[in-house]
Amino acid sequence: xxxxxxxxxxxxxxxxxxxxxxxxxxxxxxxxxxxxxxxxxxxxxxxxxxxxxxxxxxxxxxxxxxxxxxxxxxxxxxxxxxxxxxxxxxxxxxxxxxxxxxxxxxxxxxxxxxxxxxxxxxxxxxxxxxxxxxxxxxxxxxxxxxxxxxxxxxxxxxxxxxxxxxxxxxxxxxxxxxxxxxxxxxxxxxxxxxxxxxxxxxxxxxxxxxxxxxxxxxxxxx
Amino acid sequence: xxxxxxxxxxxxxxxxxxxxxxxxxxxxxxxxxxxxxxxxxxxxxxxxxxxxxxxxxxxxxxxxxxxxxxxxxxxxxxxxxxxxxxxxxxxxxxxxxxxxxxxxxxxxxxxxxxxxxxxxxxxxxxxxxxxxxxxxxxxxxxxxxxxxxxxxxxxxxxxxxxxxxxxxxxxxxxxxxxxxxxxxxxxxxxxxxxxxxxxxxxxxxxxxxxxxxxxxxxxxxxxxxxxxxxxxxxxxxxxxxxxxxxxxxxxxxxxxxxxxxxxxxxxxxxxxxxxxxxxxxxxxxxxxxxxxxxxxxxxxxxxxxxxxxxxxxxxxxxxxxxxxxxxxxxxxxxxxxxxxxxxxxxxxxxxxxxxxxxxxxxxxxxxxxxxxxxxxxxxxxxxxxxxxxxxxxxxxxxxxxxxxxxxxxxxxxxxxxxxxxxxxxxxxxxxxxxxxxxxxxxxxxxxxxxxxxxxxxxxxxxxxxxxxxxxxxxxxxxxxxxxxxxxxxxxxxxxxxxxxxxxxxxxxxxxxxxxxxxxxxxxxxxxxxxxxxxxxxxxxxxxxxxxxxxxxxxxxxxxxxxxxxxxxxxxxxxxxxxxxxxxxxxxxxxxxxxxxxxxxxxxxxxxxx
Ligand SMILES: [Zn+2]
Ligand SMILES: [Zn+2]
Ligand SMILES: [Zn+2]
Ligand SMILES: [Zn+2]
Ligand SMILES: [Zn+2]
Ligand SMILES: [Zn+2]
Numbered sequence: 001x002x003x004x005x006x007x008x009x010x011x012x013x014x015x016x017x018x019x020x021x022x023x024x025x026x027x028x029x030x031x032x033x034x035x036x037x038x039x040x041x042x043x044x045x046x047x048x049x050x051x052x053x054x055x056x057x058x059x060x061x062x063x064x065x066x067x068x069x070x071x072x073x074x075x076x077x078x079x080x081x082x083x084x085x086x087x088x089x090x091x092x093x094x095x096x097x098x099x100x101x102x103x104x105x106x107x108x109x110x111x112x113x114x115x116x117x118x119x120x121x122x123x124x125x126x127x128x129x130x131x132x133x134x135x136x137x138x139x140x141x142x143x144x145x146x147x148x149x150x151x152x153x154x155x156x157x158x159x160x161x162x163x164x165x166x167x168x169x170x171x172x173x174x175x176x177x178x179x180x181x182x183x184x185x186x187x188x189x190x191x192x193x194x195x196x197x198x199x200x201x202x203x204x205x206x207x208x209x210x211x212x213x214x215x216x217x218x219x220x221x222x
Numbered sequence: 223x224x225x226x227x228x229x230x231x232x233x234x235x236x237x238x239x240x241x242x243x244x245x246x247x248x249x250x251x252x253x254x255x256x257x258x259x260x261x262x263x264x265x266x267x268x269x270x271x272x273x274x275x276x277x278x279x280x281x282x283x284x285x286x287x288x289x290x291x292x293x294x295x296x297x298x299x300x301x302x303x304x305x306x307x308x309x310x311x312x313x314x315x316x317x318x319x320x321x322x323x324x325x326x327x328x329x330x331x332x333x334x335x336x337x338x339x340x341x342x343x344x345x346x347x348x349x350x351x352x353x354x355x356x357x358x359x360x361x362x363x364x365x366x367x368x369x370x371x372x373x374x375x376x377x378x379x380x381x382x383x384x385x386x387x388x389x390x391x392x393x394x395x396x397x398x399x400x401x402x403x404x405x406x407x408x409x410x411x412x413x414x415x416x417x418x419x420x421x422x423x424x425x426x427x428x429x430x431x432x433x434x435x436x437x438x439x440x441x442x443x444x445x446x447x448x449x450x451x452x453x454x455x456x457x458x459x460x461x462x463x464x465x466x467x468x469x470x471x472x473x474x475x476x477x478x479x480x481x482x483x484x485x486x487x488x489x490x491x492x493x494x495x496x497x498x499x500x501x502x503x504x505x506x507x508x509x510x511x512x513x514x515x516x517x518x519x520x521x522x523x524x525x526x527x528x529x530x531x532x533x534x535x536x537x538x539x540x541x542x543x544x545x546x547x548x549x550x551x552x553x554x555x556x557x558x559x560x561x562x563x564x565x566x567x568x569x570x571x572x573x574x575x576x577x578x579x580x581x582x583x584x585x586x587x588x589x590x591x592x593x594x595x596x597x598x599x600x601x602x603x604x605x606x607x608x609x610x611x612x613x614x615x616x617x618x619x620x621x622x623x624x625x626x627x628x629x630x631x632x633x634x635x636x637x638x639x640x641x642x643x644x645x646x647x648x649x650x651x652x653x654x655x656x657x658x659x660x661x662x663x664x665x666x667x668x669x670x671x672x673x674x675x676x677x678x679x680x681x682x683x684x685x686x687x688x689x690x691x692x693x694x695x696x697x698x699x700x701x702x703x704x705x706x707x708x709x710x711x712x713x714x715x716x717x718x719x720x721x722x723x724x725x726x727x728x729x730x731x732x733x734x735x736x737x738x739x740x741x742x743x744x745x746x747x748x749x750x751x752x753x754x755x756x757x758x759x760x761x762x763x764x765x766x767x768x769x770x771x772x773x774x775x776x777x778x779x780x781x782x783x784x785x786x787x788x789x790x791x792x793x794x795x796x797x798x799x800x801x802x803x804x805x806x807x808x809x810x811x812x813x814x815x816x817x818x819x820x821x822x823x824x825x826x827x828x829x830x831x
Binding site for chain 1: 408
């Protein structure tokens with residue numbers, strides 16, 4: 001039998017038989033080379049309570065070339081693209097070793113959620129948010145966990161930002177303050193444009209003092 | 223850095239000026255052209271012209287010899303084996319002096335960093351980032367790194383010890399059954415009792431088959447020559463003898479696989495050579511597909527040299543792939559692209575031959591063309607309307623002298639003006655009259671003038687590029703004409719080659735002309751620029767004349783006259799081209815050229831009111 005197939009099959013069945021593991025690997029359809037992995041968000045992080053799904057593609061020369069993984073679930077994290085779910089992690093690139101497995105790689109993703117590396121970002125805007133204000137970043141990440149990963153939502157915190165069930169709050173998704181968005185909206189700009197501009201400018205925390213209203217208007221007129 | 227790095231003290235063989243590949247060889251072309259080519263010699267052969275650089279062409283074997291010399295040198299000094307010397311040199315980017323310095327300072331750390339030896343005793347491999355709680359099976363592959371630490375003690379002692387360190391033997395072939403627990407390959411999970419395994423000095427054992435697949439994948443999928451141990455976090459690098467023993471085992475595998483692996487091995491040798499060449503600024507690998515030659519051009523090794531020379535070089539080979547060099551095909555192939563020599567610029571990757579303009583300015587121009595492509599798009603169009611009757615005319619040859627099929631109006635493709643003004647009253651088409659239409663007080667018209675100025679140069683630039691592309695058609699047409707001539711006249715094959723030579727010359731000169739427009743666009747106003755544009759205009763006129771002659775109808779009785787005319791004009795075009803190239807190159811050497819924009823390596827433009 002094809003060595004790659006033998007190895008992948010063994011990895012899948014090992015993972016199934018491990019009842020203590022939180023890591024799950026399932027087939028999408030018939031192919032053992034396109035899989036769906038999932039794991040719970042780590043405790044004590046903004047991702048706690050969420051379930052994170054990962055798209056797994058096994059390349060032809062696996063395990064000698066790294067497995068391809070990206071998040072299916074939207075994640076607010078400096079090393080994960082907020083748009084595509086692409087992941088920046090060394091073991092998925094040049095630090096890959098053929099002894100690593102799908103399971104061990106998924107565990108690495110789980111631990112990546114515990115320890116972001118904003119200096120080696122996949123999503124520059126999210127990384128800037130993280131560097132500017134960790135608490136504001138965590139609020140947004142928690143909100144994303146709630147609306148995209150089925151998380152419980154913020155633990156009785158001011159209750160702001162979170163809309164009713166099913167209603168997604170664009171301001172909270174962008175990690176911004178409602179008051180700021182409202183203020184520029186009253187100048188006559190479209191709300192979605194204001195949100196985009198403020199997000200691009202990283203209009204958060206101590207940064208707000210650095211950004212003049214003129215600068216925001218300039219960005220809005222682009 | 224590799225910039226000031228020389229091959230070795232006893233060198234000289236490869237850089238001997240007398241043996242230099244003579245750049246004028248491209249004048250002579252094929253062997254079978256020799257007796258004919260003499261008609262076209264402009265200047266005496268021999269001395270290098272000011273627009274040429276000294277360079278040397280090296281085969282892959284010649285470069286391998288240079289590498290081997292460095293390896294032998296290191297082996298001799300450090301008392302290590304070839305494998306180790308190779309890994310050390312590759313790690314230090316072939317900077318031998320720095321390697322010796324570092325090795326003398328701390329042999330252990332160099333050996334570890336180069337992946338020859340494992341780090342200090344039996345410490346677990348450095349954990350991969352964000353990988354703290356993972357990979358339960360990686361611990362089972364960890365074994366005490368006895369061999370590694372033994373090597374280390376020897377290596378670190380080499381500083382003071384009289385006897386050189388024994389060469390490390392970082393390879394082990396073993397049968398797994400020697401240990402009490404049964405061996406399971408941690409990659410393929412094979413646990414067959416007779417499983418053959420291999421490990422580097424670190425003792426991370428994996429089955430032979432996994433090693434083979436891994437090495438093949440690294441070389442073929444990643445073009446990687448530095449192949450690390452497969453264990454997670456282990457930084458040992460597989461030495462050449464190990465890779466060789468895996469890919470080319472003595473006990474023959476099935477022939478198909480063996481051939482595949484042999485190809486992989488030779489691909490690896492090429493990767494080694496490419497890496498070596500990339501580490502040395504006076505070497506460059508030939509960019510033509512499937513060519514493995516290298517060009518050595520020390521005079522263009524530094525960035526600053528590129529402000530005074532345009533290092534156009536050729537690796538010595540011709541054609542694309544191996545087929546074009548087949549002598550049976552060469553007669554056919556020599557006409558078209560196929561037989562072209564591997565010409566390239568040593569200083570940049572933008573175009574094979576952008577003489578007379580230097581790399582930096584050529585790059586600047588191409589960037590401008592890219593940025594302004596939207597506005598300039600309309601000119602790229604391959605069709606225009608006749609200025610007299612408005613019927614659509616398609617350009618289908620290299621010549622700018624257009625004759626409308628419908629109304630017989632003759633005009634210039636570039637400026638759309640009547641051709642009569644060009645032919646007799648001279649060729650004012652190459653020079654943009656900057657005085658016209660500029661209203662200094664009107665900002666809008668000024669910006670329009672600047673766009674028009676750009677378009678003037680771009681238009682002519684693009685036209686010559688277009689014509690050169692169309693000259694492939696011209697090649698084909700000319701070939702047909704040459705065949706006809708042989709039938710309708712008494713001329714031999716050799717005697718009709720003047721047509722081919724003329725097409726080649728037109729092609730070549732259009733390239734020169736093309737780049738003169740990039741140069742002229744950036745040249746500061748003044749006498750120098752006017753002289754430059756005078757030379758440009760003379761060449762352009764000569765090229766258009768010859769080009770037109772080539773596209774004219776051939777009547778059998780006129781062939782002897784035509785032959786004389788074409789030959790004369792070809793010589794003249796060649797001469798004009800020489801003048802443009804020579805004068806521009808001299809100008810760079812003398813520091814004569816001034817630009818209207820800042821160019822790195824030149825004085826900033828002086829503001830002229
Ligand atoms: Zn194996
Ligand atoms: Zn190892
Ligand atoms: Zn070549
Ligand atoms: Zn160049
Ligand atoms: Zn017409
Ligand atoms: Zn014209």
